[in-house]
Amino acid sequence: MITNCDYLPSNLTELPASGVTMQIISWPCAFFLLLGCVAAFILNDGPTSSSSHLSEHSESPLRIGSMNVQVFGRTKIHLPVVRHWLPKILARYDVVLIQEIRDITGTAFDDLWHLVNEELRTQHVNDIYDKVVSGRLGRTTSKEQYGFLFRKSKLQVSDTYQYPDPGDIFEREPFTVRFRAPHAAVGDFAISAIHTSPNHAKDEIGNLTKVYDAIRQHWHIEVRVTAVSKFN
Numbered sequence: 305m306i307t308n309c310d311y312l313p314s315n316l317t318e319l320p321a322s323g324v325t326m327q328i329i330s331w332p333c334a335f336f337l338l339l340g341c342v343a344a345f346i347l348n349d350g351p352t353s354s355s356s357h358l359s360e361h362s363e364s365p366l367r368i369g370s371m372n373v374q375v376f377g378r379t380k381i382h383l384p385v386v387r388h389w390l391p392k393i394l395a396r397y398d399v400v401l402i403q404e405i406r407d408i409t410g411t412a413f414d415d416l417w418h419l420v421n422e423e424l425r426t427q428h429v430n431d432i433y434d435k436v437v438s439g440r441l442g443r444t445t446s447k448e449q450y451g452f453l454f455r456k457s458k459l460q461v462s463d464t465y466q467y468p469d470p471g472d473i474f475e476r477e478p479f480t481v482r483f484r485a486p487h488a489a490v491g492d493f494a495i496s497a498i499h500t501s502p503n504h505a506k507d508e509i510g511n512l513t514k515v516y517d518a519i520r521q522h523w524h525i526e527v528r529v530t531a532v533s534k535f536n
């Protein structure tokens with residue numbers, strides 16, 4: 305299932321309620337000024353493919369989101385509005401991808417991770433988020449990272465895979481995380497993150513089949529694209 309939310313609601317109750325299985329959300333928020341392109345896709349090797357089927361059999365649905373936080377670094381993490389709202393939004397998801405981490409100090413994403421965990425404590429939620437982050441990617445000195453936050457009670461990272469990009473097709477090579485979700489119907493699945501280059505989005509998206517094939521070979525699994533987010 306794909307859901308796009310083209311605005312940041314002033315009232316968080318406007319955000320989708322719980323109970324949606326395998327939901328992909330992308331927010332090209334006016335608030336954060338959308339410049340780039342956002343995409344995440346999910347691959348899973350489970351026997352099922354449709355959301356409705358999963359929700360029937362899933363004891364514990366997973367809420368999955370993707371957010372481009374637009375030049376996310378020290379400056380942005382210090383903005384009061386970001387510190388106030390971002391953790392509240394992210395804490396609604398079991399796994400959420402943060403795109404466009406541009407932070408030479410490598411500390412802004414850690415700060416965000418701490419803020420989301422503080423948010424859980426504020427809400428008296430007895431859980432904690434873990435994180436996994438890619439290397440710094442990009443052809444120019446302006447490097448970006450992909451970062452995932454995920455609920456420890458529901459998910460574990462079993463492996464990561466950085467696409468080597470032999471033909472140098474991708475400005476920021478897709479980063480794939482393989483998750484285990486022991487209590488969810490989807491079980492073993494992977495999420496690939498890509499922040500496409502606005503000028504070459506068409507070629508990059510067209511070449512995602514190469515990434516897909518590489519993932520299959522790398523992990524020796526049959527995978528199926530279950531959901532695709534907004535690619536611009």
Ligand SMILES: *[C@@H]1O[C@H](CO)[C@@H](O)[C@H](O)[C@H]1NC(C)=O
Pocket residue numbers: 472473506507508509510511
């Ligand atoms: C893959 O990218 C190259 C440019 O790097 C482009 O010429 C080609 O058309 C792309 N392939 C697809 C299927 O989009």
